[in-house]
Amino acid sequence: MALLELDGLTKRYGGLTAVNGVTMRVEAGEVRAVIGPNGAGKTSLFHLITGVVRATSGSMRFDGREMVGRTPYEICSAGLSRTFQLTSLFPEMSARENARLAAQSHLPRSWQPWGGGSVFREASARGDDALERLGLTDVAHRPAGLLSHGDQRLLEVAMALAQRPRVLLLDEPTQGLSVEETLSAVDTLAGLLTDGSLTVLLVEHDMEVVFRLAQKITVLHRGNVIADGEPEAVKANTEVQAAYLGGYA
């Protein structure tokens, strides 16, 4: 049994089918990239997986448990953390506090209305650890709203990581980054993802990033899966080339 199993997952908005019967198996420890042209349904797929949007039909099982119909916070608590395409942080809190709040939700008694010293200590430890892994320790005390765009994208990843998820969903982590920032971010991410302890789903437009990080690639086109496999095989797939890769092959 794969860690994440999608079966015929579909989302229709009236006449428009954003995600059409997507079937996928993601094994534990895998780094899977989801690519496709604009409008292919990649972010919609993420919304379905994380419960932001309710599937019209199909099933999604995480560790054997059915997740369709669950709320976003239930799914997150089960162990799936995500970042967003449009940076979403707590701008007036420091980077450290952002990470701490992210980590807190996965600790017991995260709702405690008094004291909380031990909760905060553990959450800070996890948050600081995540910040360090993303190279953000230097800016930990700066308000998140004042960080550079690149650091903000990394902070989002750090927050997801601080939750110690089983599956990490990254939605275009390098979007809006300059060339140097992208290179640096990819180095950092590569360092994080190689030890196999984390299962990652990655939506990306930048093919170099994809080929650097992904072990397997799923290609979406107009809501359908048109290819699924090792990077080299996908590169060679003519259908994929026609739909998307163009001159990248």
Next chain:
Amino acid sequence: MDFIGFLVTQCLNAFSQAALLFFLGVGLTLIFGIMRIVNFAHGTFYMLGGFLGFTAVRLTGSFWAGLVIGPLVAGAIGTAFEMGLLRRLYRRDESAFLMVTFGLTLVLGEIIRLTWGVDALQVPMPSAFDGIVFLFDEPFPTYRLFLAGAGVVMALIIWQFLERTRLGLLIRATSQNAEMVHALGVDVNLVRSGIFGIGCGLAALGGVMAAPLITASLAMAPNAIIDAFVIVIIGGMGSFAGSLLAAVLVAFVQVFGNYYFPDFALAAMYLLMLLVLVIRPGGLLGKEA
């Protein structure tokens, strides 16, 4: 009285009530739909309209003068307020608008109290509609018929204005993409000020129309803002058709509820709003999620 007569009079009652609610709600929804701000002072402008109507009739003897003066004065005050103070807040979050317009409610409300006093003032009905007609042997105030008709006319005018005129197109464009409109060389600030003024003017118009029935009083404001808001919530923020539908719905619930369950009539409107919120949080015809 026989059932048909009862049904007809109550339905007409509801339609005249719907007209009043529509006047109240449409200005608020226009302002929200285009500027994404909620004018808390909306109820106070409605009240201002009522009092201005009173004065207009006193000075000129003509109700129709009130219908013109009320909205014009209210619109001017609204536009001035927007240009002077509200404009500074566009970069801040929506709660700032809510609070500043609340402050305006207090200031304007007090000015109204100082000008007209604390007593409820009776505004005489226009002589043309000051009578009674008999429908199915039931007496029915002509003024309510006038209201119902005016409501329909107003809805048509606003609809055509938004769909067919250049200014209406500009307004709709600004609500969807203000930056684009700005890039096309239009002074978006002016459009916004204009909209705010029109919204306040519409509220005042509603107040003038309502005054002969409910008398101009200081209690008008808080109930008006809530009524307006219930209409906008049920119909959907920013939806003109929604506020029309909601006005009719709420009016019918109020009129028939008042007849069958007078003690709970007040709660009926809130229950309806609650129902809509649970089933369709965006409102019946709302565009916002």
Next chain:
Amino acid sequence: MANPKPLPASAVPSGSGKEIAGYAIAACVLALAPMLLPVFAMTLLTEALILGLLAMSLDLMVGYTRLISFGHAAAYGIGAYAAGDLLLHTGIPLPFAVLGAGAIAGVIAIGVAWVCTLARGVSFSMLTLAFAQLLYAVAFKWTAVTGASDGLAGIPRTAGPFGLTLFQSKTGYYYLVLLCLVGAFAFCWSLVRSPFGAVLRGIRENEAKTLSLGYNTRRYKIAVVAIAYALGGLAGALYSPFAGFANTDLVFWLFSGQVLIMVIVGGQGTLTGPILGAAFFMLLEHILSEYTESWALFFGAIFIAFVLFAPQGIWGLITRRKEVV
């Protein structure tokens, strides 16, 4: 972000020893007040502390969670009527009536909050107003519980448990009020610095993100509204035995607005600011009413000025944080 703005005084609640010492001193000064101030000033001070409690309770919603309520007078009214009824009809000891009334307000608030949190932002705010207006209309008619338009009169200050008569005198009652305020302040202080409080701050700054991090934000919102209403109800419950009566004025929408103004002008999100705001407004109203009946006009204008130019409020101005690079 291009322009660094100064961090709002409340972005990160701190708890330094100096601050706590400062509050302890303030509490001591207040405790000594009956020996220093004349009787009429003590009456004003008692009322100011009651309003301060009410404003502080609203701050939990407004300043810490960005839930703007235009209907907080409802909490006050429920507490006042509940305490009045308990004292008039059951004769239970005063402190129990007061605390019990606060609890009643909190329980009712759970239902109110459940409804209001169906909506967000402006819609939430208008729902709170709608509820308060509904309560106002109900209070006007429900003779058995509220005395309708006449209200409840002659509310006694019953003897405390075990024959304690301390709270029945003016000075004694002042100490009851001060005790409640200090207790509530300590409770809120602890609450906003707890993990629960950290989540509230998340909701305030970015509710969508907080939701996606795995928090059931609606539950937190309902909880904070219930707590705010319970404390607001406590304030109301302290008021009706103090004044001896309770009527629909306490649930009037203008009063809700005044409380909101106290919070914003005093300094939202600081707990202390709203208490100062309440005192400031009581003083202002006292002075202004000598000269004019139009205090609403001045309150409104001052409110607008603060929202536009000094959103951090009086306390925010006093404790101004430096610019952050």
